[in-house]
Amino acid sequence: MRGVAALNAPLIGTPDSRAMLETPALVLDAAAFEANTAQLAALSGAHGMGLRPHAKTHKCATIAKRQLALGANGIACAKPGELLALFEAGIRPLMLTAPIASARKIARLADAAARGAELTVVVDRVDLVEAFASAARAAGARIDVLIDCDTGLGRTGVVTADEAVALARAVAAEDSLRYVGVQAYAGLVQHVHAHVDRRAANDAANARLRAILDGLEAAGLAASIVSGGGTGSHLLDFEAGLLTEVQAGSYIFMDEGYQPVDFHGTETAVFATALFVDVTVVAHSAAGEAITDAGSKSLAIDGPPPRVFRDGVEIGRIEWAGDEFGRVKTAAGHEAPAPGTRLACTVPHCDPTANLHDFIHIVRDGRLVEIWAIEGRGLSD
Numbered sequence: 396m397r398g399v400a401a402l403n404a405p406l407i408g409t410p411d412s413r414a415m416l417e418t419p420a421l422v423l424d425a426a427a428f429e430a431n432t433a434q435l436a437a438l439s440g441a442h443g444m445g446l447r448p449h450a451k452t453h454k455c456a457t458i459a460k461r462q463l464a465l466g467a468n469g470i471a472c473a474k475p476g477e478l479l480a481l482f483e484a485g486i487r488p489l490m491l492t493a494p495i496a497s498a499r500k501i502a503r504l505a506d507a508a509a510r511g512a513e514l515t516v517v518v519d520r521v522d523l524v525e526a527f528a529s530a531a532r533a534a535g536a537r538i539d540v541l542i543d544c545d546t547g548l549g550r551t552g553v554v555t556a557d558e559a560v561a562l563a564r565a566v567a568a569e570d571s572l573r574y575v576g577v578q579a580y581a582g583l584v585q586h587v588h589a590h591v592d593r594r595a596a597n598d599a600a601n602a603r604l605r606a607i608l609d610g611l612e613a614a615g616l617a618a619s620i621v622s623g624g625g626t627g628s629h630l631l632d633f634e635a636g637l638l639t640e641v642q643a644g645s646y647i648f649m650d651e652g653y654q655p656v657d658f659h660g661t662e663t664a665v666f667a668t669a670l671f672v673d674v675t676v677v678a679h680s681a682a683g684e685a686i687t688d689a690g691s692k693s694l695a696i697d698g699p700p701p702r703v704f705r706d707g708v709e710i711g712r713i714e715w716a717g718d719e720f721g722r723v724k725t726a727a728g729h730e731a732p733a734p735g736t737r738l739a740c741t742v743p744h745c746d747p748t749a750n751l752h753d754f755i756h757i758v759r760d761g762r763l764v765e766i767w768a769i770e771g772r773g774l775s776d
């Protein structure tokens with residue numbers, strides 16, 4: 396261990412040790428995390444739908460193991476770097492959910508497949524089919540392949556059923572590949588706040604997906620795996636029943652970006668906030684505001700500003716004050732906390748925040764109980 400995790404490790408097991416953590420420290424509330432993971436595993440099971448949690452959120456083998464222990468179909472990854480880090484840490488089956496364009500990365504993935512990664516990849520171009528096929532052949536591996544479909548995000552994937560059929564045929568013609576279905580991640584849907592609007596957005600994406608699935612079926616290439624969806628759409632995906640598995644990621648942690656999303660249409664929360672960055676007040680500004688030791692190198696700021704808690708009481712929000720500093724904007728009735736005070740901050744966006752930390756501190760009832768490595772941290776390549 397290094398950094399604050401090395402200083403904090405001796406505190407493991409000490410009562411009230413969260414209040415003594417050296418900071419900035421990425422902190423996971425164990426009870427909230429366990430409730431979130433159990434909740435989605437149970438919900439997907441009750442709807443007869445699989446779960447392939449996305450590790451782009453956490454990049455952590457210990458978390459992936461817990462998700463697999465709760466019955467996940469496998470673990471999804473956004474980049475070869477994070478996938479290979481989790482593979483080396485013993486995680487499998489693994490799915491790469493984005494197309495790539497590098498022969499050397501493809502060779503690495505094929506090598507992992509030959510060493511037992513139980514690998515699934517996505518393709519949206521015929522040259523990518525050929526590249527995976529020849530790399531798998533050379534490595535003596537077989538790789539499962541999904542056709543990546545664009546149902547409105549406008550990022551990667553084929554748009555029409557004809558394109559999907561042509562690619563699925565190309566995959567099925569390769570001995571070293573196995574055509575298993577499609578991926579359709581409706582990214583535009585996930586953070587739509589109002590339930591009625593999110594439902595309309597998901598319905599529109601599903602109409603595009605249905606046309607592709609029908610086309611594949613008519614061509615004798617029915618998809619056995621239909622992977623997609625996320626934290627924002629999971630309830631709608633269960634209801635629609637078009638996917639075979641949901642790739643939710645953020646549900647384990649939650650963040651300020653998801654805070655305004657009305658999951659049920661009843662404004663009741665589905666998942667609890669489990670991820671925090673604990674910080675320390677290091678100064679008071681000339682204006683008397685508390686300045687903390689965590690800026691954009693500790694908290695990804697592509698989301699609404701963090702809420703800040705002192706001893707469990709919300710006292711305001713944190714404003715970005717530089718790479719290494721935050722500014723506490725206290726709500727009415729709260730004084731600026733004194734230098735040395737520990738504060739807990741929610742995170743604007745969980746995935747890129749976890750990617751900024753080597754370790755995650757696990758706390759239960761105010762006590763540090765474990766520290767887990769984030770093996771894929773920084774490996775966004």
Ligand SMILES: Cc1ncc(COP(=O)(O)O)c(C=O)c1O
Binds near residue numbers: 449624626
């Ligand atoms: C392909 C893919 N699947 C699933 C997810 C998970 O989404 P969420 O974190 O909103 O659950 C993402 C997130 O960006 C993604 O890119």
